[in-house]
Amino acid sequence: EDQVTQSPEALRLQEGESSSLNCSYTVSGLRGLFWYRQDPGKGPEFLFTLYSAGEEKEKERLKATLTKKESFLHITAPKPEDSATYLCAVDSWGKLQFGAGTQVVVTP
Amino acid sequence: EAQVTQNPRYLITVTGKKLTVTCSQNMNHEYMSWYRQDPGLGLRQIYYSMNVEVTDKGDVPEGYKVSRKEKRNFPLILESPSPNQTSLYFCASSLSSGREAEAFFGQGTRLTVV
Numbered sequence: 680e681d682q683v684t685q686s687p688e689a690l691r692l693q694e695g696e697s698s699s700l701n702c703s704y705t706v707s708g709l710r711g712l713f714w715y716r717q718d719p720g721k722g723p724e725f726l727f728t729l730y731s732a733g734e735e736k737e738k739e740r741l742k743a744t745l746t747k748k749e750s751f752l753h754i755t756a757p758k759p760e761d762s763a764t765y766l767c768a769v770d771s772w773g774k775l776q777f778g779a780g781t782q783v784v785v786t787p
Numbered sequence: 788e789a790q791v792t793q794n795p796r797y798l799i800t801v802t803g804k805k806l807t808v809t810c811s812q813n814m815n816h817e818y819m820s821w822y823r824q825d826p827g828l829g830l831r832q833i834y835y836s837m838n839v840e841v842t843d844k845g846d847v848p849e850g851y852k853v854s855r856k857e858k859r860n861f862p863l864i865l866e867s868p869s870p871n872q873t874s875l876y877f878c879a880s881s882l883s884s885g886r887e888a889e890a891f892f893g894q895g896t897r898l899t900v901v
Binding site for chain 2: 777
Protein backbone atom coordinates (compact mmCIF):
# COMPACT_ATOMS: atom_id res chain seq x y z
CA GLU A 680 0.00 0.00 0.00
CA ASP A 681 1.26 3.47 -0.88
CA GLN A 682 2.36 5.49 2.13
CA VAL A 683 3.74 8.95 2.80
CA THR A 684 5.22 9.56 6.25
CA GLN A 685 6.54 12.85 7.55
CA SER A 686 8.82 13.27 10.54
CA PRO A 687 9.06 14.72 13.02
CA GLU A 688 5.42 15.60 13.72
CA ALA A 689 6.53 18.84 15.37
CA LEU A 690 9.76 20.79 15.51
CA ARG A 691 10.67 23.73 17.69
CA LEU A 692 13.68 25.79 16.57
CA GLN A 693 15.50 28.83 17.78
CA GLU A 694 15.87 31.58 15.21
CA GLY A 695 18.99 30.78 13.15
CA GLU A 696 19.03 27.09 14.12
CA SER A 697 19.04 25.12 10.86
CA SER A 698 17.22 21.79 10.63
CA SER A 699 15.68 19.30 8.24
CA LEU A 700 12.25 17.77 7.81
CA ASN A 701 11.80 14.31 6.37
CA CYS A 702 9.23 12.90 3.98
CA SER A 703 9.59 9.18 3.31
CA TYR A 704 7.42 7.37 0.81
CA THR A 705 6.62 3.90 -0.42
CA VAL A 706 4.74 4.27 -3.66
CA SER A 707 4.84 2.56 -7.00
CA GLY A 708 5.49 4.70 -10.01
CA LEU A 709 6.52 8.02 -8.46
CA ARG A 710 5.70 10.82 -10.89
CA GLY A 711 6.60 13.70 -8.61
CA LEU A 712 7.04 14.83 -5.01
CA PHE A 713 5.68 18.15 -3.81
CA TRP A 714 6.18 20.39 -0.79
CA TYR A 715 3.66 22.86 0.61
CA ARG A 716 3.55 25.37 3.42
CA GLN A 717 0.37 25.78 5.46
CA ASP A 718 -0.16 28.68 7.86
CA PRO A 719 -2.77 28.42 10.63
CA GLY A 720 -6.25 29.08 9.30
CA LYS A 721 -5.16 29.02 5.68
CA GLY A 722 -4.96 26.63 2.80
CA PRO A 723 -1.68 25.02 1.74
CA GLU A 724 0.65 27.06 -0.45
CA PHE A 725 2.60 25.19 -3.12
CA LEU A 726 6.39 25.43 -2.73
CA PHE A 727 8.34 22.89 -4.82
CA THR A 728 8.10 20.03 -7.28
CA LEU A 729 10.80 17.34 -7.44
CA TYR A 730 10.74 14.71 -10.15
CA SER A 731 13.86 12.56 -9.88
CA ALA A 732 16.42 11.39 -7.36
CA GLY A 733 19.24 13.89 -6.94
CA GLU A 734 17.09 16.86 -7.83
CA GLU A 735 17.20 19.94 -5.58
CA LYS A 736 15.07 23.09 -5.45
CA GLU A 737 15.62 26.23 -3.37
CA LYS A 738 13.51 29.16 -2.28
CA GLU A 739 14.88 31.67 0.20
CA ARG A 740 15.83 29.69 3.33
CA LEU A 741 14.21 26.46 2.10
CA LYS A 742 15.90 23.73 0.10
CA ALA A 743 14.19 20.52 -0.96
CA THR A 744 16.07 17.39 -2.00
CA LEU A 745 14.92 14.01 -3.27
CA THR A 746 16.29 10.47 -3.07
CA LYS A 747 14.67 7.23 -4.22
CA LYS A 748 12.88 6.74 -0.93
CA GLU A 749 12.65 10.10 0.79
CA SER A 750 12.77 13.85 0.50
CA PHE A 751 14.21 16.41 2.87
CA LEU A 752 13.20 19.99 3.38
CA HIS A 753 16.15 21.86 4.83
CA ILE A 754 15.48 25.12 6.62
CA THR A 755 18.64 27.22 6.85
CA ALA A 756 18.91 29.92 9.52
CA PRO A 757 15.14 30.01 10.04
CA LYS A 758 13.25 33.12 11.05
CA PRO A 759 9.99 33.32 13.03
CA GLU A 760 8.10 33.89 9.78
CA ASP A 761 9.11 30.38 8.69
CA SER A 762 6.78 29.00 11.39
CA ALA A 763 4.16 26.89 9.64
CA THR A 764 3.14 23.33 8.93
CA TYR A 765 5.02 21.84 6.01
CA LEU A 766 3.26 19.18 3.96
CA CYS A 767 4.68 16.82 1.40
CA ALA A 768 2.73 14.90 -1.20
CA VAL A 769 3.56 12.33 -3.85
CA ASP A 770 2.00 11.74 -7.23
CA SER A 771 1.78 8.02 -7.86
CA TRP A 772 0.23 7.16 -11.22
CA GLY A 773 -1.82 10.35 -11.22
CA LYS A 774 -3.04 10.02 -7.64
CA LEU A 775 -1.88 12.64 -5.14
CA GLN A 776 -1.22 11.39 -1.61
CA PHE A 777 -0.36 13.73 1.27
CA GLY A 778 1.61 13.19 4.43
CA ALA A 779 0.25 14.43 7.77
CA GLY A 780 2.71 17.32 7.95
CA THR A 781 5.44 18.68 10.23
CA GLN A 782 4.54 21.65 12.40
CA VAL A 783 7.52 24.00 12.70
CA VAL A 784 7.75 26.73 15.32
CA VAL A 785 10.66 29.17 15.17
CA THR A 786 11.18 31.29 18.28
CA PRO A 787 13.12 34.58 18.35
CA GLU B 788 -5.58 38.95 -7.55
CA ALA B 789 -5.50 35.22 -8.30
CA GLN B 790 -7.54 33.39 -5.73
CA VAL B 791 -9.79 30.52 -4.79
CA THR B 792 -12.75 31.62 -2.70
CA GLN B 793 -14.71 29.29 -0.46
CA ASN B 794 -17.86 30.06 1.46
CA PRO B 795 -18.74 29.81 4.22
CA ARG B 796 -15.50 29.79 6.28
CA TYR B 797 -17.24 28.27 9.30
CA LEU B 798 -20.42 26.21 9.46
CA ILE B 799 -22.19 24.37 12.25
CA THR B 800 -25.11 22.23 11.18
CA VAL B 801 -27.24 19.35 12.37
CA THR B 802 -27.23 15.79 11.16
CA GLY B 803 -29.23 15.32 7.98
CA LYS B 804 -29.62 18.96 6.98
CA LYS B 805 -28.44 19.40 3.41
CA LEU B 806 -25.70 21.95 2.86
CA THR B 807 -23.55 23.35 0.07
CA VAL B 808 -20.05 24.77 0.30
CA THR B 809 -19.25 27.02 -2.63
CA CYS B 810 -15.90 27.33 -4.37
CA SER B 811 -14.95 29.80 -7.06
CA GLN B 812 -11.64 30.50 -8.84
CA ASN B 813 -10.70 33.47 -11.03
CA MET B 814 -7.70 31.98 -12.84
CA ASN B 815 -9.49 30.13 -15.65
CA HIS B 816 -8.10 26.86 -14.31
CA GLU B 817 -9.34 23.61 -15.80
CA TYR B 818 -8.70 21.34 -12.80
CA MET B 819 -10.50 21.74 -9.48
CA SER B 820 -10.75 19.48 -6.47
CA TRP B 821 -12.05 19.16 -2.95
CA TYR B 822 -10.07 17.87 0.02
CA ARG B 823 -10.78 17.23 3.65
CA GLN B 824 -8.10 17.61 6.28
CA ASP B 825 -8.26 15.69 9.55
CA PRO B 826 -5.64 15.61 12.32
CA GLY B 827 -3.03 12.92 11.72
CA LEU B 828 -4.51 11.92 8.35
CA GLY B 829 -3.32 14.67 6.05
CA LEU B 830 -5.30 15.98 3.11
CA ARG B 831 -7.54 13.45 1.39
CA GLN B 832 -9.18 14.10 -1.93
CA ILE B 833 -12.97 13.88 -2.05
CA TYR B 834 -13.80 14.68 -5.68
CA TYR B 835 -12.07 16.31 -8.59
CA SER B 836 -13.01 17.83 -11.93
CA MET B 837 -10.78 17.98 -14.98
CA ASN B 838 -13.09 20.41 -16.78
CA VAL B 839 -16.69 21.56 -17.13
CA GLU B 840 -19.13 18.66 -16.76
CA VAL B 841 -16.27 16.23 -16.02
CA THR B 842 -16.07 15.05 -12.41
CA ASP B 843 -14.72 11.94 -10.72
CA LYS B 844 -14.35 10.40 -7.28
CA GLY B 845 -11.26 10.87 -5.17
CA ASP B 846 -10.24 8.78 -2.18
CA VAL B 847 -13.13 9.56 0.16
CA PRO B 848 -16.23 10.42 -1.92
CA GLU B 849 -18.92 8.74 0.22
CA GLY B 850 -21.53 11.19 1.45
CA TYR B 851 -20.54 13.99 -0.93
CA LYS B 852 -21.66 15.28 -4.32
CA VAL B 853 -20.18 17.82 -6.67
CA SER B 854 -21.06 19.54 -9.91
CA ARG B 855 -19.11 21.57 -12.44
CA LYS B 856 -21.51 23.52 -14.64
CA GLU B 857 -19.19 26.48 -15.09
CA LYS B 858 -15.43 26.53 -15.26
CA ARG B 859 -14.99 28.86 -12.30
CA ASN B 860 -17.33 27.16 -9.81
CA PHE B 861 -17.13 23.78 -8.10
CA PRO B 862 -19.59 23.44 -5.22
CA LEU B 863 -19.44 20.62 -2.68
CA ILE B 864 -22.80 19.24 -1.58
CA LEU B 865 -23.53 17.20 1.52
CA GLU B 866 -27.03 15.79 1.02
CA SER B 867 -27.36 14.34 4.52
CA PRO B 868 -24.40 15.36 6.69
CA SER B 869 -23.28 13.10 9.51
CA PRO B 870 -20.94 13.79 12.45
CA ASN B 871 -18.07 11.89 10.76
CA GLN B 872 -18.07 14.61 8.11
CA THR B 873 -16.94 17.13 10.69
CA SER B 874 -13.68 18.32 9.20
CA LEU B 875 -11.72 21.13 7.56
CA TYR B 876 -12.47 21.31 3.84
CA PHE B 877 -10.34 22.85 1.12
CA CYS B 878 -11.11 23.61 -2.48
CA ALA B 879 -8.16 23.78 -4.87
CA SER B 880 -7.62 24.68 -8.49
CA SER B 881 -4.75 24.18 -10.90
CA LEU B 882 -4.02 24.87 -14.53
CA SER B 883 -4.67 21.36 -15.82
CA SER B 884 -4.92 17.73 -14.78
CA GLY B 885 -1.22 17.17 -15.45
CA ARG B 886 -0.33 19.84 -12.93
CA GLU B 887 -2.92 19.21 -10.23
CA ALA B 888 -0.28 19.25 -7.49
CA GLU B 889 0.73 22.84 -8.32
CA ALA B 890 -2.54 24.02 -6.89
CA PHE B 891 -3.99 27.17 -5.42
CA PHE B 892 -6.01 26.40 -2.31
CA GLY B 893 -8.91 28.25 -0.79
CA GLN B 894 -8.93 29.45 2.80
CA GLY B 895 -10.82 26.45 4.04
CA THR B 896 -14.27 25.73 5.46
CA ARG B 897 -14.46 24.37 8.98
CA LEU B 898 -17.58 22.23 9.19
CA THR B 899 -19.06 20.86 12.38
CA VAL B 900 -21.97 18.41 12.19
CA VAL B 901 -23.79 17.83 15.48
